[in-house]
Amino acid sequence: MGRQSSGSERHDVTDLVDSIVSRGLATGATDIHFEPVDAGLLVRLRIDGQLIDFESIPSRLSENVVSRLKVLASLLTYRLDIPQEGSLRWEGDPADPKAVGTDLRVATFPTIRGERAVIRVFHGTPQLQGLDSLGLTGDQVDLLRAAVAQPAGLIVVSGPAGSGKTTTLYAMIRDLRDRHVGRSVITLEDPVEQRIDRVTQIQINPYGELSYERCMRSLLRQDPQVILLGEVRDSRTAAIAIEAALTGHLILTTVHSGDPAETVVRFLEMGIASYQLVSAITVVCSQRLLRKTCSDCAGSSAGDCSRCLGTGYAGRTAVAQAIRIDEPTRALILRHPTVSDLREALKDQGPDLNERAAALVTQHVTDEAEIARVVGTSLEAVSPQQSASSQQEADR
Numbered sequence: 001m002g003r004q005s006s007g008s009e010r011h012d013v014t015d016l017v018d019s020i021v022s023r024g025l026a027t028g029a030t031d032i033h034f035e036p037v038d039a040g041l042l043v044r045l046r047i048d049g050q051l052i053d054f055e056s057i058p059s060r061l062s063e064n065v066v067s068r069l070k071v072l073a074s075l076l077t078y079r080l081d082i083p084q085e086g087s088l089r090w091e092g093d094p095a096d097p098k099a100v101g102t103d104l105r106v107a108t109f110p111t112i113r114g115e116r117a118v119i120r121v122f123h124g125t126p127q128l129q130g131l132d133s134l135g136l137t138g139d140q141v142d143l144l145r146a147a148v149a150q151p152a153g154l155i156v157v158s159g160p161a162g163s164g165k166t167t168t169l170y171a172m173i174r175d176l177r178d179r180h181v182g183r184s185v186i187t188l189e190d191p192v193e194q195r196i197d198r199v200t201q202i203q204i205n206p207y208g209e210l211s212y213e214r215c216m217r218s219l220l221r222q223d224p225q226v227i228l229l230g231e232v233r234d235s236r237t238a239a240i241a242i243e244a245a246l247t248g249h250l251i252l253t254t255v256h257s258g259d260p261a262e263t264v265v266r267f268l269e270m271g272i273a274s275y276q277l278v279s280a281i282t283v284v285c286s287q288r289l290l291r292k293t294c295s296d297c298a299g300s301s302a303g304d305c306s307r308c309l310g311t312g313y314a315g316r317t318a319v320a321q322a323i324r325i326d327e328p329t330r331a332l333i334l335r336h337p338t339v340s341d342l343r344e345a346l347k348d349q350g351p352d353l354n355e356r357a358a359a360l361v362t363q364h365v366t367d368e369a370e371i372a373r374v375v376g377t378s379l380e381a382v383s384p385q386q387s388a389s390s391q392q393e394a395d396r
């Protein structure tokens with residue numbers, strides 16, 4: 001450290017980059033950011049969806065650190081003025097028998113303070129989560145399994161970006177593949193995020209020839225039984241999803257919307273006739289992902305906790321409100337309800353998202369700050385009585 005000869009400085013930088021990447025990967029981070037700031041480079045990790053500060057690199061080393069990353073990813077080190085992208089395979093410590101190779105993608109971008117670099121981590125064995133381990137209640141899992149066992153219908157998973165919708169769809173597809181062997185399953189995705197063995201997966205290009213709508217039209221002639229349609233984004237895709245569900249196909253899809261009531265009304269607003277919607281849609285599951293309170297330091301955020309790196313959180317759980325489109329709900333949808341009318345009526349089927357999230361605070365699974373960040377509503381809106389009932393619900 002602090003030696004001036006260029007040879008040892010270079011050696012220091014190599015070790016430093018090795019150390020940051022190894023330790024970054026060990027935390028389970030999905031991205032490692034090297035961001036130019038006035039004092040040098042700020043290294044930040046994306047863990048459980050949140051960026052946290054990890055380390056500071058003094059400015060005398062900044063350029064060499066980014067340069068080392070570029071060498072590793074086979075980028076042009078002498079070009080500092082253009083964005084570049086490359087990849088590498090990180091083999092880990094050869095002395096560590098548990099070390100597994102990890103694919104990394106390095107992207108650089110010139111900024112006014114020098115080059116910024118981001119490493120995207122492709123973990124060798126992505127965590128394949130089963131339906132039972134997402135954080136859904138037993139009742140919710142049963143409801144999804146029953147819907148998936150039907151020969152036809154539309155199952156919608158909704159939530160904002162980063163709420164784990166795709167993970168839930170994948171878990172449903174794997175569950176279906178294992179429990180209902182012999183049904184032909186095809187997915188249309190943008191992009192394909194996980195490979196699922198024994199399932200035909202098609203990558204969509206929403207702005208090219210292979211749009212969701214066009215692919216769905218052609219696909220229906222391929223005699224599929226189950227179709228995972230990555231996302232319903234517009235009225236044309238909504239219409240064909242409904243049409244497919246009404247003609248004997250089981251369709252699983254996602255919609256970017258808040259809760260089950262909003263999701264249903266969204267379909268009506270996209271121009272789907274209410275009588276068609278009620279005949280097609282079977283289940284709506286709206287969800288969020290909440291960071292869990294760190295079990296090592298109990299979320300004290302003391303700063304020294306190696307498990308959560310002082311953030312107070314480690315790992316995530318889904319919290320969901322899953323509703324069945326039953327007879328009373330159908331009758332209500334046919335009358336074109338407002339979101340709040342429908343929301344009120346759906347309370348008959350159990351606690352809503354806020355109540356279920358509040359129950360997780362009571363159980364010390366997460367805390368109010370996380371709920372406020374993710375669900376964005378004040379807990380005062382939830383009466384103690386409701387919290388108690390949703391806790392029982394979540395305990396099942």
Ligand SMILES: [Zn+2]
Nearest residue numbers: 294297305308
């Ligand atoms: Zn901790």
